[in-house]
Amino acid sequence: MRSCLDLQITSAHCPIEDKNYLTFEEEGLTLVFNEMRVCFDFISLLKRHLKQHYAITKEPLAKSLGIKGGKERTILDATCGTGADSMLMLAFGASVFAYERDQIVYALLLDALRRAFLVEFFLPFKDKFNLFLGDARNATSSITSSCQTIYIDPMYEIEKRKARQKKEMFALDGLLGKAGDGEELFHWALRVAKERVVVKRPIKAKKILDQVTASYLGKSTRYDMYISHNLEK
């Protein structure tokens, strides 16, 4: 059954028009955007990650964030998006405070979280994932001071062919556009981060700052890690 919600909300850059809408489908709240359907599913993401039995000491994202087995780590995911990176952080054993400033993306995330709460499998993660609507720069000092790492994955031009394979990211790209304020978010993060800031970049992209402490390479992604003392405090 297709029940179209005429929510009359607009996204940062692109109004939701007739052919672009939010609807409730069997899977959950779904964004139909340029004929792509996007519905986030935290449970299958988490299950897929847990099946991989990642060696945390070898995973570029975990290493950049400072996640080590047996040590509590809390991450502020300042750009939650589809929640995929947040779910990976949970699978690595970290706790996450996640911010998403776009209302439509947030609605999709919130519905994915609501559905996850109904599944027993999610119980161990329930208190480890906190989702907020709003700009991460409005995070309270009690939140920033409880996170060792701030993680940023700004919007950047993604190669069309690869993006189409990742339909969520492609739809988000079309919906949100390139915000272009990733650097401001980065400088804010350097000022408030307790320990480190990690920026996700395409593997060949320019560094935001030359004083990067370490870079961790994935297949097509680079995680630039900055130890925050001395840089902007």
Ligand SMILES: C[S@@+](CC[C@H](N)C(=O)[O-])C[C@H]1O[C@@H](n2cnc3c(N)ncnc32)[C@H](O)[C@@H]1O
């Ligand atoms: C490239 S996507 C992030 C993808 C994400 N890492 C994932 O796993 O899907 C960037 C997202 O961050 C959000 N965003 C950008 N700047 C933000 C800010 N200052 N505060 C909160 N959300 C922000 C955008 O609305 C967008 O949904």
